[in-house]
Amino acid sequence: xxxxxxxxxxxxxxxxxxxxxxxxxxxxxxxxxxxxxxxxxxxxxxxxxxxxxxxxxxxxxxxxxxxxxxxxxxxxxxxxxxxxxxxxxxxxxxxxxxxxxxxxxxxxxxxxxxxxxxxx
Numbered sequence: 001x002x003x004x005x006x007x008x009x010x011x012x013x014x015x016x017x018x019x020x021x022x023x024x025x026x027x028x029x030x031x032x033x034x035x036x037x038x039x040x041x042x043x044x045x046x047x048x049x050x051x052x053x054x055x056x057x058x059x060x061x062x063x064x065x066x067x068x069x070x071x072x073x074x075x076x077x078x079x080x081x082x083x084x085x086x087x088x089x090x091x092x093x094x095x096x097x098x099x100x101x102x103x104x105x106x107x108x109x110x111x112x113x114x115x116x117x118x119x120x
Contacts, residue, residue, distance in 0.1 A: 074098065085118075092117050 074097075085093075093114065100110040 071101075074101075089117055 096105065096110060096113050096117070099105045100107075105113070
């Protein structure tokens with residue numbers, strides 16, 4: 001009888017170990033399946049976001065591009081007073097005015113160049 005108990009305990013021990021191994025394996029497989037499902041959902045969400053961004057970019061490229069309106073033409077210069085300015089001096093002053101209006105010359109640079117031309 002002693003031998004039967006030892007064999008019986010060995011069978012029970014083997015069954016417990018086997019059952020535990022099965023339970024652990026089953027748990028790991030279930031976790032793995034859940035993880036794969038979550039990964040698939042995340043990948044689908046990422047793909048949706050990328051599709052939306054691509055659609056937005058495509059719409060941005062399709063929208064018409066509006067140009068800035070042209071600046072108004074400069075008004076005719078007032079006749080130069082008879083202060084002894086030559087036509088060349090007047091042309092230089094007009095060019096300086098255009099450069100100043102377009103932002104190429106600062107106020108200080110414009111005033112200095114104007115004073116040089118006028119001899120002030």
